[in-house]
Structures are given as structure tokens and as C-alpha cells.
Amino acid sequence: MSASERYLTLNSRDLRLELEELYAAYTACLDEERFEEWPEFFVEQCLYKIVPRENFERGLPLATWLCESKGYLADRVTAIRKTAVYAPRYMRRMVSGIRVLGWKERVLEVRANYVALETLQDELTRVFNTGQYRDKLVVVFDSLLVPNSLIYPL
Amino acid sequence: MSASERYLTLNSRDLRLELEELYAAYTACLDEERFEEWPEFFVEQCLYKIVPRENFERGLPLATWLCESKGYLADRVTAIRKTAVYAPRYMRRMVSGIRVLGWKERVLEVRANYVALETLQDELTRVFNTGQYRDKLVVVFDSLLVPNSLIYPL
Amino acid sequence: MSASERYLTLNSRDLRLELEELYAAYTACLDEERFEEWPEFFVEQCLYKIVPRENFERGLPLATWLCESKGYLADRVTAIRKTAVYAPRYMRRMVSGIRVLGWKERVLEVRANYVALETLQDELTRVFNTGQYRDKLVVVFDSLLVPNSLIYPL
Numbered sequence: 001m002s003a004s005e006r007y008l009t010l011n012s013r014d015l016r017l018e019l020e021e022l023y024a025a026y027t028a029c030l031d032e033e034r035f036e037e038w039p040e041f042f043v044e045q046c047l048y049k050i051v052p053r054e055n056f057e058r059g060l061p062l063a064t065w066l067c068e069s070k071g072y073l074a075d076r077v078t079a080i081r082k083t084a085v086y087a088p089r090y091m092r093r094m095v096s097g098i099r100v101l102g103w104k105e106r107v108l109e110v111r112a113n114y115v116a117l118e119t120l121q122d123e124l125t126r127v128f129n130t131g132q133y134r135d136k137l138v139v140v141f142d143s144l145l146v147p148n149s150l151i152y153p154l
Numbered sequence: 155m156s157a158s159e160r161y162l163t164l165n166s167r168d169l170r171l172e173l174e175e176l177y178a179a180y181t182a183c184l185d186e187e188r189f190e191e192w193p194e195f196f197v198e199q200c201l202y203k204i205v206p207r208e209n210f211e212r213g214l215p216l217a218t219w220l221c222e223s224k225g226y227l228a229d230r231v232t233a234i235r236k237t238a239v240y241a242p243r244y245m246r247r248m249v250s251g252i253r254v255l256g257w258k259e260r261v262l263e264v265r266a267n268y269v270a271l272e273t274l275q276d277e278l279t280r281v282f283n284t285g286q287y288r289d290k291l292v293v294v295f296d297s298l299l300v301p302n303s304l305i306y307p308l
Numbered sequence: 309m310s311a312s313e314r315y316l317t318l319n320s321r322d323l324r325l326e327l328e329e330l331y332a333a334y335t336a337c338l339d340e341e342r343f344e345e346w347p348e349f350f351v352e353q354c355l356y357k358i359v360p361r362e363n364f365e366r367g368l369p370l371a372t373w374l375c376e377s378k379g380y381l382a383d384r385v386t387a388i389r390k391t392a393v394y395a396p397r398y399m400r401r402m403v404s405g406i407r408v409l410g411w412k413e414r415v416l417e418v419r420a421n422y423v424a425l426e427t428l429q430d431e432l433t434r435v436f437n438t439g440q441y442r443d444k445l446v447v448v449f450d451s452l453l454v455p456n457s458l459i460y461p462l
Binding site: 104 | 167168171174175177179180181182185244246247248249250269271273275278279280283
């Protein structure tokens with residue numbers, strides 16, 4: 001079965017449900033700090049950027065995070081594990097408003113809103129950050145969706 | 155095909171997915187400040203109200219916003235564009251808990267929770283407002299759903 | 309039709325949609341303070357616990373709430389109605405990231421993130437609490453899902 005045939009048979013309802021599952025798995029991985037599993041959501045030649053909205057809207061290229069391959073993502077995880085020194089905290093991510101913008105060959109363009117909530121020890125939970133996932137997902141033949149790039153933040 | 159036939163064939167699973175898409179499109183329109191497109195989510199004879207929960211629960215008619223036609227919504231957008239003077243900020247809306255309460259002819263009664271998050275320049279993101287969408291949606295024959303009224307806030 | 313046959317015929321897409329509806333109904337019941345209806349989401353021999361994440365991760369058994377039967381839940385509701393003295397406030401719950409971990413006989417293991425937002429009179433809305441629903445749901449033959457236990461908070 002070719003990619004184009006798959007494209008024709010994957011209807012929008014099934015797709016929306018697969019995306020819900022993908023984002024649920026993705027955020028659970030991060031919420032639970034299973035960082036070593038996180039690069040597995042990406043293809044080898046991926047692009048991961050966190051860009052402040054103001055920079056993004058002005059077309060400024062400055063990114064808070066920039067990883068241009070899966071190996072780079074793994075390096076960042078190693079760095080977090082080895083060097084990060086910060087107060088213990090819990091993060092929890094909520095996702096809403098998943099939208100499929102369109103397809104181009106095997107790549108699916110998707111948007112979704114997220115909010116990350118942070119809880120420091122003995123403090124009240126607060127909003128850490130909110131933003132939009134701007135994802136290009138590579139559709140793999142066995143029907144799994146793998147995020148190829150996460151441009152604008154988290 | 156008549157409206158009632160459509161009602162009979164539109165099953166609850168497809169409906170829930172269409173509602174997810176509708177709210178994703180609606181909130182994206184507002185988050186991205188595409189205000190000129192916003193009235194297009196409404197029918198001509200619509201009713202759009204933002205009512206504080208306390209007023210709503212006491213049956214008080216006082217509304218923060220009240221627009222009784224699509225033309226009125228467009229006027230509000232013009233007013234926002236021409237006169238609004240406020241510090242630059244970004245808003246992001248999350249929606250959860252979509253519930254279909256029932257049908258009456260071609261009108262679908264729906265509830266959903268929302269939270270709007272606000273980010274002012276050089277400040278941390280904070281909760282702007284939370285509330286419930288109390289919508290009456292007109293089901294159009296081509297299967298699009300158009301919100302007819304948004305009563306209780308945002 | 310036996311439980312195992314039902315398990316075989318209930319596909320993951322229908323299941324996800326049923327879970328979305330269940331959590332929407334559950335949170336609406338609490339948001340609207342219909343507390344008397346709340347125990348109806350549980351089976352007789354249920355377990356309802358609210359556990360701080362820190363305790364949970366350390367394996368400490370201390371729970372903020374612990375109810376070991378549906379009758380106990382009803383008692384708690386009576387206590388809330390009769391004795392609770394606190395400033396008037398509104399709560400609103402958002403749910404995201406529903407994940408089905410697996411089945412064991414008629415019991416479905418599910419995770420979901422929630423955030424509860426609190427609005428006190430004449431104050432801005434704030435994050436009250438965030439956490440994870442860790443639910444064991446009993447699948448009833450008529451296809452309704454009933455939460456059997458809510459372990460980690462709210």
C-alpha cells in the first residue's frame with residue numbers, strides 16, 4: 001500500500017483521534033520526566049524549536065531551544081540529567097484545540113494549544129507557560145504518527 | 155434530505171468530533187486575533203452574551219457583552235480595531251468537557267468549559283478568565299455546525 | 309454476550325470518545341456542585357483517594373481523602389452540605405491527555421490530566437490544583453463506563 005493510498009483511506013475522524021492519543025502520550029512522557037523516551041517521538045532528521053511568540057510573529061529567528069536532529073535531542077536530555085540544578089518541581093501539561101491544517105506528501109501539519117502548570121514544593125500550582133505546538137508529523141505506514149518538528153514553544 | 159433525516163443519521167461519535175473541530179477553529183480564530191472572521195461563526199439572527207456566573211445563577215439579566223445579530227458582532231470588531239487602547243497581550247484559549255445536552259429541530263444545545271490565558275509583554279502568563287460556553291448551534295445541511303448563541307462568558 | 313466478547317468488539321476509537329464523555333459528565337457534575345449525583349459515578353465497592361504527588365511517588369500511603377465505598381462518598385457529600393463553612397467560590401475543571409493503559413477482565417485502567425480553576429467572589433480566577441486522574445473503570449455491559457477508583461487527586 002503506497003503513501004498516497006494511505007492518505008486516501010485515513011479519514012479525518014480517525015486522524016483526530018490518533019492525534020489526541022499522540023499528544024496524550026507526548027505530554028505524559030514529559031510530565032512523568034521520562035526524558036530518555038522523549039527523543040523517540042521524533043524522526044532522525046527532525047527540527048525542534050522553542051520560539052517566544054513575539055520573536056515568531058516578528059519573523060525573528062532567535063529560539064530559546066534549537067535542536068536539529070534526534071541525536072541533539074538526546075544530548076539535551078543527557079545535559080538535563082547531568083547538569084541541571086533547580087528546585088524540585090512538578091510539571092503538568094494540558095493540550096486543547098488540535099487542528100489539522102493540511103497534508104503535503106507524507107507530512108501532516110498540525111496545530112494545538114498547550115498550557116504547562118508548575119508546582120514547586122510547598123507552593124501553590126501556577127501557570128508556567130502557554131503556547132502553541134506547530135508540528136509537522138511524518139505519517140508512518142503502520143499508522144503511527146511521529147512528530148517531525150515542534151516549532152513554537154514547548 | 156431533510157433536517158430531521160440528518161439528525162437521525164448524525165451519530166453521537168461523529169458529532170463529538172465535529173464539535174471538537176468547531177471549538178478548535180473558534181478559539182484559534184480568537185487566539186490569532188482574526189477578529190474579522192469571528193462573526194462568520196454565527197448565523198444572522200444570533201445572540202452572543204457574556205454574563206458573569208453570579209448574575210447568571212441569580213437570573214440577573216446584566217451582561218458584560220450583548221450582541222443580538224451578526225451585524226452587531228461585526229460592529230464590535232470594528233470598534234475593537236479602531237478604538238481599543240490597551241497594553242499588548244497574547245491570549246490563548248483551552249476548551250474541555252464538551253457535552254451535548256440535546257437537540258430541538260435543527261438546533262443543538264452544547265456545553266463546554268474554557269479557560270483563557272493571558273500573557274502581557276515581559277510578564278508571566280496568568281489565568282485571565284474561565285467559564286462555560288453555553289451554545290445553541292444551528293446544524294447546516296452540509297454538516298457544518300454554526301454557533302448560534304454564546305451565552306455565558308467568552 | 310460475555311465480557312470478553314465485549315472487550316473484543318469495543319474498539320479503541322469508540323472507547324476514547326466514551327471516555328471523553330465520561331470525564332465531561334464527571335467534571336460537569338462537580339463544577340455545577342451537583343454533589344448528590346457524584347457518588348453515582350462509582351460502583352458500590354469503590355476506592356476514592358486523593359493523594360499528594362509527593363506522597364504518591366514516595367509510596368507513602370497518606371491520603372488527603374480516602375473513601376472505600378460508595379456509601380462513604382455519600383457521607384462525605386452530606387458532610388459537605390451540612391458542615392462546610394467556606395467563602396463562596398466557583399470551581400471549573402479542565403481535563404486533557406486521556407490515555408488508556410490497558411484492560412484486566414472488565415476493568416479498564418485510564419490516566420488523564422486535570423486542572424481545577426477557582427474563582428472567589430470579587431477576585432481573579434486562579435489555578436486551584438492540578439493533578440492526574442488514575443482511574444480503574446468497570447465496564448458495564450450496556451456500554452456505560454463507571455469509574456471504580458480515583459486514586460491521585462481530585
